[in-house]
Amino acid sequence: MPSIFTKIINREIPGHIVAENDHAIAFLDIRPLTKGHTLIVPKQEVDYLFDLDDEAYTRLNLFAKQVAIGIKKVINCQRIATAVIGLEVPHAHIHLIPINSMSDANFSNPKLNLSDEEMAQVATDIRSAVN
Template sequence: MASVFTRIMQGEIPGHFVHEDDQCVVIMTIQPMKPGHVLVIPREEIDHWDDLPADLTAHLMAVSKRVTRAIKRAFPCERVGLLIVGLEVPHVHIHLTPLDAMEDLRVLGLDMAPAEKLAAAAEKIRAALA
């Protein structure tokens, strides 16, 4: 069965895309730690990040670096944190989130963001990528 991320990539479930290429996508997460929180997801369904081929890992990191710079422009912050957790969806995904304090870094108990806020945040990051 396809993961929720594959279903988003295939258009079965709506998603707010920031970046797409032949190897990965970057989408807004529906439960952001802070505005500007995105997920970098390989198109290939791989459960554990340590099973990623080296070339795909390098590509995901390069995209993450480029998107991090855009997040910093779109959502001024002290840093952009990078997490690979992977327990909630069995499909590798990298969290990139703006951070100003350690308290900003949390993954449990997050509220669902309204679609219009996700769309606005995605547009800010896409503009910063341009």
């Protein structure tokens, strides 16, 4: 059964996509810790990030770097934190989280409730900064 991320990749369900290449896709987390919280996902459906072969792993991380640089250009933050947890969806992914303090990347924090319009604008802003 395809993961929810594969359904976004295949455009079977909507997602606020901020960047994409032949091997990976970046889209906003629907339950963000901070504004601009983005997921980096390989198009290859692999459950665990460290099960990717070295080439796919390297490509994914270089793509994450490119997207993180774009996020930093448009979201007022000190850094972009990365997190690899991967328990909530059985599809490898990297969280990019704009932060101003260590606590901003705490997954126990309440999630933001941004409107679809706000999410669309954030995605547009990041997309323009990545490209």
